[in-house]
Amino acid sequence: MKCPICKNNMVSILYGMPSSEAIEKAERQELFIGGCMIMNDNPKYHCYKCQKSFSKDLKSSIDENDDWIKTDVPQFLKSDDNKK
């Protein structure tokens, strides 16, 4: 997942109690720990470079000129399509 601002790779945000493995990953900036607060419109991705988190709302606003929404389609759907 690429950041729409700096095009750096974003990491997914983990909510709830992080495991020790998750904390290690967060230290390597492989994921971002969002904490235990789970709200309706929690952001899904975090950019460590911009220090910003992004939610689905942003996704819909950039899908016109960016192709990252296409990568969101499950792979098995595409391969199933190819067989026909």
Ligand SMILES: [Zn+2]
């Ligand atoms: Zn960024």
